[in-house]
Amino acid sequence: MRAFEVVLAWVESRILGGELTVGDQLPAERELARQLDVSRAAVREAVRTLQAQGVLRSSVGAGGAGGTTVTSVPARALVRLLRLHVALANFPVDDVIEARIALERLSIRLACTHARASDLAAMRQAIAVMAQPGVDKARFNDADTALHVAIAEAAGNRLAADLTIAIRESMKVPLLVAFSYVADWDQLVARLSADHAELYAAIDEGDADRAETLVETHIRSAWARLQAALPAGGRHTGS
Amino acid sequence: MRAFEVVLAWVESRILGGELTVGDQLPAERELARQLDVSRAAVREAVRTLQAQGVLRSSVGAGGAGGTTVTSVPARALVRLLRLHVALANFPVDDVIEARIALERLSIRLACTHARASDLAAMRQAIAVMAQPGVDKARFNDADTALHVAIAEAAGNRLAADLTIAIRESMKVPLLVAFSYVADWDQLVARLSADHAELYAAIDEGDADRAETLVETHIRSAWARLQAALPAGGRHTGS
Numbered sequence A, B: 001m002r003a004f005e006v007v008l009a010w011v012e013s014r015i016l017g018g019e020l021t022v023g024d025q026l027p028a029e030r031e032l033a034r035q036l037d038v039s040r041a042a043v044r045e046a047v048r049t050l051q052a053q054g055v056l057r058s059s060v061g062a063g064g065a066g067g068t069t070v071t072s073v074p075a076r077a078l079v080r081l082l083r084l085h086v087a088l089a090n091f092p093v094d095d096v097i098e099a100r101i102a103l104e105r106l107s108i109r110l111a112c113t114h115a116r117a118s119d120l121a122a123m124r125q126a127i128a129v130m131a132q133p134g135v136d137k138a139r140f141n142d143a144d145t146a147l148h149v150a151i152a153e154a155a156g157n158r159l160a161a162d163l164t165i166a167i168r169e170s171m172k173v174p175l176l177v178a179f180s181y182v183a184d185w186d187q188l189v190a191r192l193s194a195d196h197a198e199l200y201a202a203i204d205e206g207d208a209d210r211a212e213t214l215v216e217t218h219i220r221s222a223w224a225r226l227q228a229a230l231p232a233g234g235r236h237t238g239s
Helices: A002-016 A027-038 A038-054 A074-087 A093-114 A119-132 A139-152 A159-172 A171-178 A185-206 A208-229 B005-015 B029-036 B038-053 B073-087 B093-114 B117-131 B137-154 B158-170 B171-182 B185-205 B208-229
Strands: A055-058 A067-070 B056-061 B067-070
Touching: A002 A038, A002 B073, A038 B038, A038 B067, A055 A208, A055 B185, A067 A119, A067 B067, A074 A159, A074 B005, A074 B073, A093 A139, A093 A159, A093 A185, A093 A208, A093 B093, A093 B158, A119 A139, A119 A185, A139 A159, A139 A171, A139 A185, A159 B093, A159 B158, A171 A208, A185 B038, A185 B117, A208 B056, B005 B029, B005 B038, B029 B038, B073 B171, B093 B137, B093 B158, B093 B185, B093 B208, B117 B137, B117 B185, B137 B158, B137 B171, B137 B185, B158 B171, B171 B208, B185 B208
Parallel strands: none
Antiparallel strands: A055 A067, B056 B067
C-alpha cells in the first residue's frame, strides 16, 4: 500500500465506522502525517482524492493554517465521475439512456407527489426558455438540462436526484454534438416543447402513472430523432 | 484555481474533448509540471484524484520511471463514492432502497434477455451458499451481494450494472447491522431463499415482467422485515 493509500484507508474506515461524520475536522496535515508515519505530501494527495469525492472540504485559514472538514456533497463528484467515463465510452450512450429512463421514471413519479410551488416554477422557467423563438442549441440544451434537474430535485430523493442529474449532465456534450446535426431545428424544438408541456401537466396534476410513461416515451423518441440526424458513422448502435 | 486543479482541468478537458482516450499515456510528471507551470507535487495530487475516479492508472516502471495511462474502470470508483456518502447519511437508506429498486428492475429485465450460462452459474453458486444450513450472517450478506451483482453483470448494461453494484455494496454494512438484530435468522434465511429461487426461475425462463415485479417485492419485503427487527431508535423512518 502506498503512503497516500494509508491515509485514504484511515479516513475511509473512520467514516464507514461512524467515528468521523459531517462537520468533523481532520487532524492537521502535519499531525496526521506524524500519526500515520507518512509524508505531508502523501496526506495532501489523500485529501485531494477525498475532496474530489465530495467527502472533505479544505478551507484556508489565517496564516495558511486552515482546516479540513468532513462534508457530504456527492452531486458534483458524481457528475464529474460519470461525465469522464461517458466521454471515455466505457458507458455506451444507449446504455446511459436506459439507466437514465429507469431513474427519471422514479424521479418523476416521486415529483408528482412531492413537487412544491418553487419546483414547478423552476420547471416552467426552463420550459419558457426552450419556447423562445429562435432559441439557440446551447441555450436549449442548458434549459433542457435544467428542466430534468428541476424534476429530479422535486422528487425529494437525494440519491435518485443526484444520479439523474449526473447522467443528464454527462450527456450534455454528446447531446450538443447531436443537436449540431439536426437539419430542421425548429421542428425538433416544437416536438420537444410539446413533450415538455405534457410532462409538466402530468406533474402539476400529480398523475404519476402518466408522467412515468410520458418521460420514458419522451427520452426514447428524442434520442431516436437525434440518432436519425447523426451521420451514419457517428450513430450509436448499442454495441 | 489551485495548482492541482490546473492539472485536473487540463486532463479532464482533454478527455472530454476526445484528445486523450483509453490507453493513452500522460506526459511524464516532470514534463507535465513544466508544461503547466506547477509543482510535481501538484501533478501527483491531480493524478491521485483521477486514479480514485478510475480514469488514470499508474504503473511503476523500471527505475521508478513508470507511466500514467488513461483507463476506464468506474465500478470501484462509484462503489467507493456511494459507500462513503451512504455512511455519511447524505443518502437516507429509504431513498437508497427506492433508487436500488429502479436500477435492479432495469438490470433484471435486461438479464432475462442477456444472461449467459456463466451468469446463471454465478447466480446458482451464490444461491447455494445462502442455502447452506447454519450459514452465518456475514457470509450470507456476501453471497446475497454476489447474487445481485451477478444479475447486474448479466444485464450487459455497464452503467446500470455499475450503479446497481455500487448501491448494493454501499448497503453491505447497514444490512449486516440490521441482520445482527434479527431474532429468527433461520426463518429470514428461508424467506429470502424462497425469493431468490423465484428470481432465478424468472431469469432462467426469460420472463422479464415477472422478474421485475419479483425483484421489487423481494427488496421491499426484505427491507421491511429488517426494519421491523431493528430497535425502535435505529429504524429509518424515511425522513
